[in-house]
Amino acid sequence: MIKMIQLPAHPRYDNVRAISWSDVTAIESNVEAWYKRATGVMSKRESPSLSYGTFVHNQIQRRKLKKIPHGDHPEEPVIHEISYKKGSRRTPYKFNIVGTPDDADLTTIYEYKTGLKLWSRKQADDHGQLRAYALLRRSVTGVAPKRALLVSLETADDEDAGIYLTGKVRTLEVVITPLEILKIQARFIAAYEKAMEYIHSLEA
Amino acid sequence: MSTDKQITEVKDQVGKMSEAIASLPAVITTQEEYDATHEVGKKVGALLKNIDKEEKSITKPINDSLKKIRDMFRPFKTQVTEVSNDLKKRRQTWIDAEAKKAKIEEERIAKRVEKGTMREDTAVGKLADIETAAPDTNGGMTSVLVVKVIDVKLIPEKYLTVNEAAIKADHREGIEVPGVECSYEKRARN
Numbered sequence: 001m002i003k004m005i006q007l008p009a010h011p012r013y014d015n016v017r018a019i020s021w022s023d024v025t026a027i028e029s030n031v032e033a034w035y036k037r038a039t040g041v042m043s044k045r046e047s048p049s050l051s052y053g054t055f056v057h058n059q060i061q062r063r064k065l066k067k068i069p070h071g072d073h074p075e076e077p078v079i080h081e082i083s084y085k086k087g088s089r090r091t092p093y094k095f096n097i098v099g100t101p102d103d104a105d106l107t108t109i110y111e112y113k114t115g116l117k118l119w120s121r122k123q124a125d126d127h128g129q130l131r132a133y134a135l136l137r138r139s140v141t142g143v144a145p146k147r148a149l150l151v152s153l154e155t156a157d158d159e160d161a162g163i164y165l166t167g168k169v170r171t172l173e174v175v176i177t178p179l180e181i182l183k184i185q186a187r188f189i190a191a192y193e194k195a196m197e198y199i200h201s202l203e204a
Numbered sequence: 205m206s207t208d209k210q211i212t213e214v215k216d217q218v219g220k221m222s223e224a225i226a227s228l229p230a231v232i233t234t235q236e237e238y239d240a241t242h243e244v245g246k247k248v249g250a251l252l253k254n255i256d257k258e259e260k261s262i263t264k265p266i267n268d269s270l271k272k273i274r275d276m277f278r279p280f281k282t283q284v285t286e287v288s289n290d291l292k293k294r295r296q297t298w299i300d301a302e303a304k305k306a307k308i309e310e311e312r313i314a315k316r317v318e319k320g321t322m323r324e325d326t327a328v329g330k331l332a333d334i335e336t337a338a339p340d341t342n343g344g345m346t347s348v349l350v351v352k353v354i355d356v357k358l359i360p361e362k363y364l365t366v367n368e369a370a371i372k373a374d375h376r377e378g379i380e381v382p383g384v385e386c387s388y389e390k391r392a393r394n
Binding site: 083084086092093122178179185186190193 | 324326327
């Protein structure tokens with residue numbers, strides 16, 4: 001019997017076999033470590049700052065934090081099938097991507113980042129996640145958001161090793177072009193192929 | 205004279221200066237007090253010159269040796285720096301050419317998708333090939349923020365610095381510089 005090579009299941013998305021934006025960066029950086037984490041061989045990264053980030057997102061979602069820009073579709077998980085053609089093969093290759101934009105509306109992606117340092121213009125401009133979420137939103141609404149607002153909220157550590165918001169907020173507007181929507185798919189494809197090649201090498 | 209002896213002498217002179225200063229009023233109220241303060245001020249100025257002289261008697265031979273050593277190494281450093289810059293330039297030229305090629309191809313693909321002459325699944329497959337074939341710079345490149353002035357008139361004031369040396373030079377030649385006022389202020393000197 002031929003065993004089918006497939007992506008690991010994503011527990012956060014009803015065990016759908018798909019890759020998320022964080023999978024893309026993990027695969028690009030170290031495919032073996034990504035696979036071990038995705039299959040539970042290696043524990044997933046968890047830290048107080050990550051948990052605090054989730055807490056802040058929830059506060060924003062409940063509108064507890066004032067003057068923070070937001071959309072009207074917070075935390076909606078999206079699964080989208082990427083289809084691509086390569087070489088002489090007639091039928092396209094297909095795989096799923098997943099993601100949960102922090103918030104969105106028809107024209108804008110909202111992404112909230114907490115951290116000890118505020119995000120720079122360059123970091124925001126280079127952040128592929130915004131394009132990935134724009135692609136996911138396009139699959140839902142049929143319209144690709146033309147911009148993203150990356151809201152960077154500065155945090156600090158208190159004396160008891162707790163984390164708090166300093167009140168410094170930087171909102172960076174990033175323009176999303178049709179070419180970038182195509183290029184982010186290309187990046188997902190490259191990561192998918194690298195992942196599948198690795199999984200195949202384990203099965204061989 | 206040994207360094208220790210020089211330091212001891214300077215220390216003594218500074219001690220005497222402190223005694224002289226203590227006899228002066230903190231706030232001048234009469235011409236006599238002004239003259240006395242001026243006299244002590246001249247001696248303090250001379251003392252500072254003397255300290256500089258003592259310091260230089262030690263640092264000058266060291267600086268001369270440093271200069272000699274630097275002169276010996278400079279030609280080699282210059283030569284190696286030139287080679288290093290040349291190697292960087294060669295890498296930079298190739299990376300720039302590859303990035304330019306990729307950008308042209310990416311834009312061509314995007315235009316075809318926009319026009320409807322290429323399907324999106326074909327386009328992303330082609331872009332993935334470009335992505336995979338992109339040069340791996342292996343950490344050998346970095347991004348540097350560069351500022352190129354396009355129109356200085358559009359730059360807000362807070363980003364501009366005043367060239368005081370040029371203004372003073374022009375003022376001395378009788379040229380009026382708009383937006384500034386040049387005048388002479390009395391400053392105490394020794």
